[in-house]
Amino acid sequence: MRKALAAVLLVLPTRAVAAESGGADATSTSPQAVAPAIQPAPIQGASVASVESSAPSSAPSSAQPSALAWRWGRFSAADYVVTGTGAGITLAAAIIRPRAQHSLSGGVWFDENVRGAVRPSSLSTRYIFRDISDVGVSFAVTWPFIADALTIAWWYRGSRRVAQEMSLINLETLAVAGAIQGATNVLVSRERPYGRNCGTSQLPSDALDCEGSVHYRSFFSGHSAFSFTGAALVCIHHFKNELLGPPWDALSCAGGYTVATTTAAFRVVSDVHYASDVLTGALVGTLVGYGVPLLHYRENEAGSARSSRLQLRLVPAQGGLGVLGIF
Amino acid sequence: MSRSTLAVTLRFAGALLLAALGEVRAEQPAGERNPDPTPPLGLLPTSDDALVDPRMARSWASAPPRAFLATTVDVGFIYLRPRVSFGYGRPFTSWLGADANPIVSRGGLGGYAGARLEIPHLDLRIGPRFFSAFEHTYLQPKPSYSRLDLETSTGARAQTLTFEAELDLWLRIGPGRALLRGSGSYITGVPDGLSVFEETLRVIVDAPLVWRARLAYVFVFGAYQQHSIGPALDILDVPKREDSRTLRFGPMLRLGLSRRVEVRGSFLTTLVSPDRIGLVGGDFTELGVRYSWATE
Numbered sequence: 015m016r017k018a019l020a021a022v023l024l025v026l027p028t029r030a031v032a033a034e035s036g037g038a039d040a041t042s043t044s045p046q047a048v049a050p051a052i053q054p055a056p057i058q059g060a061s062v063a064s065v066e067s068s069a070p071s072s073a074p075s076s077a078q079p080s081a082l083a084w085r086w087g088r089f090s091a092a093d094y095v096v097t098g099t100g101a102g103i104t105l106a107a108a109i110i111r112p113r114a115q116h117s118l119s120g121g122v123w124f125d126e127n128v129r130g131a132v133r134p135s136s137l138s139t140r141y142i143f144r145d146i147s148d149v150g151v152s153f154a155v156t157w158p159f160i161a162d163a164l165t166i167a168w169w170y171r172g173s174r175r176v177a178q179e180m181s182l183i184n185l186e187t188l189a190v191a192g193a194i195q196g197a198t199n200v201l202v203s204r205e206r207p208y209g210r211n212c213g214t215s216q217l218p219s220d221a222l223d224c225e226g227s228v229h230y231r232s233f234f235s236g237h238s239a240f241s242f243t244g245a246a247l248v249c250i251h252h253f254k255n256e257l258l259g260p261p262w263d264a265l266s267c268a269g270g271y272t273v274a275t276t277t278a279a280f281r282v283v284s285d286v287h288y289a290s291d292v293l294t295g296a297l298v299g300t301l302v303g304y305g306v307p308l309l310h311y312r313e314n315e316a317g318s319a320r321s322s323r324l325q326l327r328l329v330p331a332q333g334g335l336g337v338l339g340i341f
Numbered sequence: 342m343s344r345s346t347l348a349v350t351l352r353f354a355g356a357l358l359l360a361a362l363g364e365v366r367a368e369q370p371a372g373e374r375n376p377d378p379t380p381p382l383g384l385l386p387t388s389d390d391a392l393v394d395p396r397m398a399r400s401w402a403s404a405p406p407r408a409f410l411a412t413t414v415d416v417g418f419i420y421l422r423p424r425v426s427f428g429y430g431r432p433f434t435s436w437l438g439a440d441a442n443p444i445v446s447r448g449g450l451g452g453y454a455g456a457r458l459e460i461p462h463l464d465l466r467i468g469p470r471f472f473s474a475f476e477h478t479y480l481q482p483k484p485s486y487s488r489l490d491l492e493t494s495t496g497a498r499a500q501t502l503t504f505e506a507e508l509d510l511w512l513r514i515g516p517g518r519a520l521l522r523g524s525g526s527y528i529t530g531v532p533d534g535l536s537v538f539e540e541t542l543r544v545i546v547d548a549p550l551v552w553r554a555r556l557a558y559v560f561v562f563g564a565y566q567q568h569s570i571g572p573a574l575d576i577l578d579v580p581k582r583e584d585s586r587t588l589r590f591g592p593m594l595r596l597g598l599s600r601r602v603e604v605r606g607s608f609l610t611t612l613v614s615p616d617r618i619g620l621v622g623g624d625f626t627e628l629g630v631r632y633s634w635a636t637e
Contacts (some may be wrong), residue, residue: 138617141488146622152418156628160604164630169598222476222492 017159035114055337082173082255086311089182097182100189107196112203119205120331125288129207132283137216144284152276154244157270158184177280179310180251187306191243191299195236204233208285235287238278238295239302245270246303254311274299358558401600401635402434402470409436410637415605417629419445426457430587435460440468448540449474455505464509472540474499479535484583486545486616491538499537501530501548514558517571522555536582547581564620567597575609576625588613589624603631 121129134140137274144246157183168177200336208231211217212224252263278292348613401411413434415422422445428438444451455468472522478496480486531548533535539546542553559571575589591609598604609624616622 137489138487141619148620149625152625152628156418160606160628160630164598164602164604169596218489218493220493220495221489222494225494266510 030057082167082171082176084173084176084179086179089179089186089310093182095328097186097189100186100193104189104192104196107193107200110200111227112200114203116205116230118202118233121274121288122290124292125207126233128282128289129285132279133207133285134283134284140284143280144286147237147277147284148278150273150280151241151244154189154241154270154273154277158244158247158251158275162251162257162266167173167251167255171257176255180255183251183307183310184247187247187303188243190306191239191302192236194298194302195234195239195295199231199236203230203235204291205230206232206286207288216254231288233291233294234298235278235281235291235295237281238274238287238292241274241277241301242296242299244288244299247307250304250307250311254307297331349446353498401432401637404431404637405428406435407637411633411635413634414632415627415629416632418549420629428457430459433459433633444470444472446540448476451540463513464511465507467506467618468504470503470505470541472499472501472503474538474540477538477540479532479537480545482534482536482547484615486618488618488621491616491618491621493547496535499527500533501539503528503539503541517560518564518568519574520555520557520559522557523552524554525550525552538621540554542577544577544579544580544587545616545618545622546579547585550581551579559593559595563597565597568595570594573607574608582615584615586613587611587615587622591624601633603633605629605631 030312120126134143163177163180163184167180168174206223206229207227208217208223212221212229213219217224245267249267251257254268257263258266274296278296281287282289350571356592382554401409406429408429409427409432411426413424413426415424422442424440424442426432426436426438426440428436430436430438439455440457441454442452444453445463449472451470453470475498476494477491477499478493480490480496481501481503483490504527506525507522510521512521512522513567526539526542527550528537528539528546530547531546535608536545538544539551542551544551554576555573556576557571557573559569561569571593573591573593577585577587579587589609589611591607594604594606596604606628607624608628610620611623614622
């Protein structure tokens with residue numbers, strides 16, 4: 015009922031909603047770019063496809079999928095500040111050495127049991143797992159930009175605007191995750207699991223891994239945090255924008271979590287983190303990875319946010335005008 | 342080298358340069374007609390960059406040869422490689438000039454500057470590159486290095502000045518293009534009796550010489566032939582190291598999203614090497630976006 019009322023009431027301010035919703039890029043000049051923007055269906059409909067249809071009719075092939083429309087708020091000045099601050103803290107934390115006083119040493123809870131169960135005895139094998147986790151985090155972090163924003167939203171679905179907003183949200187989310195992870199790393203200064211072997215025959219004390227700047231960055235795992243942030247970004251962008259439609263959105267999300275889980279697990283196998291480090295990283299990555307984008311997707315969603323507060327409208331009534339309120 | 346061989350080589354090089362200059366000055370790129378040469382393209386993306394740019398065929402290469410300034414910025418996880426180019430001709434297509442770029446990576450800081458000649462089917466660059474490593478040090482010579490040998494803090498941090506020449510030849514074959522790349526590097530700054538990890542080629546070198554050859558075939562697709570993907574094989578050799586042959590193999594990817602934006606990736610893993618240094622010795626150096634711009 016509420017939805018129906020909203021639909022009725024939104025007939026009048028159609029043009030304004032179309033402009034707010036960002037459905038039409040600033041460059042959209044064709045008349046039909048405005049009217050269909052009130053359609054609640056997020057994608058797939060011809061009406062929405064026409065929203066950005068004034069983008070150059072670049073569809074080289076006739077099988078081009080429908081274009082996307084960005085229905086949420088624009089990335090604001092405050093978001094740029096948050097992103098810049100987060101990136102600055104992330105960079106600073108990567109340069110600053112962890113505190114000399116270590117707030118956490120050795121394993122907690124199940125850490126030592128897990129370590130004993132999964133750690134290969136050979137150093138070269140552990141390096142292989144570490145390399146694979148490096149590849150994993152590279153994919154997990156770049157996928158939301160390269161695959162989802164640029165390739166799917168921009169190239170495949172034809173909306174540079176959606177790609178741009180998604181990329182900026184990705185940047186902000188990763189910056190916040192990086193800042194939390196980096197600052198915690200420096201402050202907690204937990205020795206890595208292999209640290210106990212530094213200076214032994216297994217690991218010479220002059221190995222780079224045994225230097226102070228690397229040695230005491232166990233809590234919590236950046237690979238895990240970034241991978242799970244990336245996975246959350248993949249999921250939320252796919253589901254909110256229906257980038258590929260079912261079942262591909264769900265499969266993309268599952269793929270993101272497969273990469274993230276593997277990456278995190280291999281950090282434990284390669285003996286550079288305890289299980290508690292990667293679990294904390296996964297938790298923080300998930301919270302930030304969903305939390306920050308949801309603020310964007312929720313904030314200006316034409317349906318829910320608008321209807322969450324009292325709205326008053328003048329409507330034609332028998333013998334004059336009436337006032338209709340929705341709350 | 343005998344005098345007659347030198348004379349023949351110089352004549353050949355002169356003829357090549359003249360032909361290249363003719364190509365740079367040509368009014369239209371070979372085999373390309375300009376559908377819409379209306380300038381300017383500007384610095385920032387415009388609405389025309391939405392979707393795959395329908396005017397992608399109108400690139401900076403469409404306007405007549407001129408003096409220009411161009412930039413490319415490669416961004417990925419985690420690298421940032423801005424490059425400035427200036428010269429005469431058509432940016433990114435047929436031109437003669439100079440390139441310069443800082444090198445900022447997790448491994449260290451450096452810079453490159455050199456001369457560049459690019460014409461259809463051929464790309465040649467020659468210049469020096471300086472690199473100062475954050476972590477890697479000079480290495481005691483060994484027949485084979487492990488990861489631990491490489492990742493040690495013993496000794497002085499490596500600083501090298503490398504003089505490099507690289508030639509790319511692109512040939513249209515069947516549904517794609519073949520790339521033949523040859524490069525030779527002369528590394529200086531390495532103390533006598535020590536070796537060094539060359540950060541760009543990602544191989545441990547007994548200075549001064551190392552060469553690389555790349556053979557690749559990429560399938561080209563897209564309405565504007567703007568995408569490509571295919572396998573690449575790298576062969577590297579260090580003449581002063583015995584059994585130093587390194588082979589890498591993997592895919593190369595390029596997706597042209599507009600005339601300014603490309604997604605690029607290359608993931609060449611090591612198949613054969615005298616060393617066991619893992620991913621550090623592979624060419625997993627590119628997974629990101631390239632943004633290009635040039636004056637008109």
